[in-house]
Amino acid sequence: MNRQELIKEIKQKQTFLCVGLDTDIKKIPQHLLSEEDPIYCFNQAIIDATAPYCVAYKPNLAFYECGGLSGWKSLDKTIRYLRENYPHHFIIADAKRGDIGNTSKMYARCFFEEMDVDALTVAPYMGEDSVTPFLGYTDKWIILLALTSNKGSQDFQLTEDATGERLFEKVLRRSQQWADADRMMYVVGATQGKLFEDIRKVVPEHFLLVPGIGAQGGSLEEVCKYGMTKDCGLIVNSSRAIIYADNSERFAEVAAEKAHEVQQQMAALLKQS
Amino acid sequence: MNRQELIKEIKQKQTFLCVGLDTDIKKIPQHLLSEEDPIYCFNQAIIDATAPYCVAYKPNLAFYECGGLSGWKSLDKTIRYLRENYPHHFIIADAKRGDIGNTSKMYARCFFEEMDVDALTVAPYMGEDSVTPFLGYTDKWIILLALTSNKGSQDFQLTEDATGERLFEKVLRRSQQWADADRMMYVVGATQGKLFEDIRKVVPEHFLLVPGIGAQGGSLEEVCKYGMTKDCGLIVNSSRAIIYADNSERFAEVAAEKAHEVQQQMAALLKQS
Numbered sequence: 001m002n003r004q005e006l007i008k009e010i011k012q013k014q015t016f017l018c019v020g021l022d023t024d025i026k027k028i029p030q031h032l033l034s035e036e037d038p039i040y041c042f043n044q045a046i047i048d049a050t051a052p053y054c055v056a057y058k059p060n061l062a063f064y065e066c067g068g069l070s071g072w073k074s075l076d077k078t079i080r081y082l083r084e085n086y087p088h089h090f091i092i093a094d095a096k097r098g099d100i101g102n103t104s105k106m107y108a109r110c111f112f113e114e115m116d117v118d119a120l121t122v123a124p125y126m127g128e129d130s131v132t133p134f135l136g137y138t139d140k141w142i143i144l145l146a147l148t149s150n151k152g153s154q155d156f157q158l159t160e161d162a163t164g165e166r167l168f169e170k171v172l173r174r175s176q177q178w179a180d181a182d183r184m185m186y187v188v189g190a191t192q193g194k195l196f197e198d199i200r201k202v203v204p205e206h207f208l209l210v211p212g213i214g215a216q217g218g219s220l221e222e223v224c225k226y227g228m229t230k231d232c233g234l235i236v237n238s239s240r241a242i243i244y245a246d247n248s249e250r251f252a253e254v255a256a257e258k259a260h261e262v263q264q265q266m267a268a269l270l271k272q273s
Numbered sequence: 274m275n276r277q278e279l280i281k282e283i284k285q286k287q288t289f290l291c292v293g294l295d296t297d298i299k300k301i302p303q304h305l306l307s308e309e310d311p312i313y314c315f316n317q318a319i320i321d322a323t324a325p326y327c328v329a330y331k332p333n334l335a336f337y338e339c340g341g342l343s344g345w346k347s348l349d350k351t352i353r354y355l356r357e358n359y360p361h362h363f364i365i366a367d368a369k370r371g372d373i374g375n376t377s378k379m380y381a382r383c384f385f386e387e388m389d390v391d392a393l394t395v396a397p398y399m400g401e402d403s404v405t406p407f408l409g410y411t412d413k414w415i416i417l418l419a420l421t422s423n424k425g426s427q428d429f430q431l432t433e434d435a436t437g438e439r440l441f442e443k444v445l446r447r448s449q450q451w452a453d454a455d456r457m458m459y460v461v462g463a464t465q466g467k468l469f470e471d472i473r474k475v476v477p478e479h480f481l482l483v484p485g486i487g488a489q490g491g492s493l494e495e496v497c498k499y500g501m502t503k504d505c506g507l508i509v510n511s512s513r514a515i516i517y518a519d520n521s522e523r524f525a526e527v528a529a530e531k532a533h534e535v536q537q538q539m540a541a542l543l544k545q546s
Contacts, residue, residue: 060376125397
């Protein structure tokens, strides 16, 4: 999916919500455990219920890898299901990969050819040649970690160099030489509040993938106040607060209600902008 | 495997070689392609041939993930094969993972419980709470990226802060508050030459996992000159130069010869130290 298509989806549906498919076998409703593939079954129900209210889905790979072979299978089926039934939703593999060029090329093949997702999260620590192998694919995106939502983001990402530039700013600035706003997005945690202003000074146009509202406590209003652009420029993720909102047989229905609530907030925020 | 056991293996076998199992279906000998699981078959042969000359094996996850379900299966079988037949070899999953605490916990479960490898490579960009979930396991190790072997290592890892401390030094220094030398190692590329001296100023005792000799051009002598400790303190990885040394039916034999050559150089370097 390219930038124009993504913006069109956001404007039509009046939402920039991404539903995080962080599906944990220990947290899904009991009654699903008798199904052949409980994780896939859960995902299908969540997707069908929330699709009208979101523009993107983001499975975090850890939750599937942790199940070994069968986890990998559930992921594969989930992505196929999305591709076949919801071709206008943007699919993000949240994998935070990044390795030497030779190896990043293998990851690119895995995610963009085999799995055929739209975007992949990538860690910047290893620099340019760990990132560029992901760039050779039409309408595929890299989402580079810039300023994450967790407490540890303060350990290195905020380190200032001799000129006063912080590491996350350097990542934003340097990586613009590798790809433009049609190919690259950045992860910026919703918990970072006013720092969105500083982010927008360096990347005024790029889409930001924003985790950290809901269970992690970030504020959607603040994110929009400091981070929204004329094209929206935001994909805001919520995982636990939506997919685990209810643990009964009504889980999908309640997830839909939660996603709908967020969508309505988003519609209002889009109108204000 | 704990630190004392690892040091004992190194001293007994007079080698600190790690063979990188970066097994690519496009590069293995043709005659294996008729096997049911060519990747596993190749790995078995490489392992049997090189085991006397190395202390560790390091599958890079990208090469398996890229094969989807069947790749994941080959990895699983390879690790089982190592566990059952070579229990004194150290197994490193080169995955370069790292995510928010909640997610890192899932990765830890995947690699240390399901797969039962000895060590996992982890990216430091997200800071303390992305790393510490990996630390709750007895005799399991984290290998944190510090100064990598690729050109892009210069993009961010060498950035100096206002006090003159470079990012890789900050990673080394800060992370020592999270775990000691019995639980943590660092990735330092063989291509970094004299910078090993600076590394040893910050982490005089820790083991370093050193990729980048062989195909990437790093020098084993230089690594040892500047990086070796009284307990060796090094695990030096070679992948392509060993596993793809020959592409005929003799591939395993030639891999053994190459590994043996490296082992002999290492024995000489251990004696000099």
